[in-house]
Amino acid sequence: xxxPTPNKGGRPRxxxxxxxxxxxxVYFDEQSYRKLLNKRRRTGMSLSTLVYELTVNxxxxxxxxxxxxxxxxxxxxxxxNLNQLAHEAHIYHFSQMEERVRHLANDIDxxxxxxxxx
Numbered sequence: 001x002x003x004p005t006p007n008k009g010g011r012p013r014x015x016x017x018x019x020x021x022x023x024x025x026v027y028f029d030e031q032s033y034r035k036l037l038n039k040r041r042r043t044g045m046s047l048s049t050l051v052y053e054l055t056v057n058x059x060x061x062x063x064x065x066x067x068x069x070x071x072x073x074x075x076x077x078x079x080x081n082l083n084q085l086a087h088e089a090h091i092y093h094f095s096q097m098e099e100r101v102r103h104l105a106n107d108i109d110x111x112x113x114x115x116x117x118x
Contacts, residue, residue: 026051071115078108 028036040050043062053060064072082104089097 020052068115071111075108075111075115078104078111082108 036047036050039060039062040047043050043060045053045060050060082101085097085101085104089101
């Protein structure tokens with residue numbers, strides 16, 4: 001009777017399609033290296049992953065900043081409020097809701113302008 005081998009623990013092996021068996025050594029001048037370190041700090045990637053992504057894809061998509069995330073949350077809340085007002089406008093008479101809807105629509109416009117300027 002064959003007994004199963006016990007699990008040794010640790011991270012499972014990557015599939016062969018995800019392996020990168022060919023290392024490449026690259027040299028940078030001081031200015032380029034500082035730019036690379038700065039981008040690494042902003043993205044949270046390792047240097048080798050960053051260089052790989054830049055080489056293969058030509059760009060690295062940086063994550064949203066805390067301020068951008070906050071703006072998007074505000075936009076979500078405002079959109080929710082606008083939907084609720086639209087629902088109420090259908091139930092009640094729109095003239096009662098007009099001022100609230102205009103004010104909220106202006107706030108959303110301003111927020112979208114701030115997000116697009118980034």
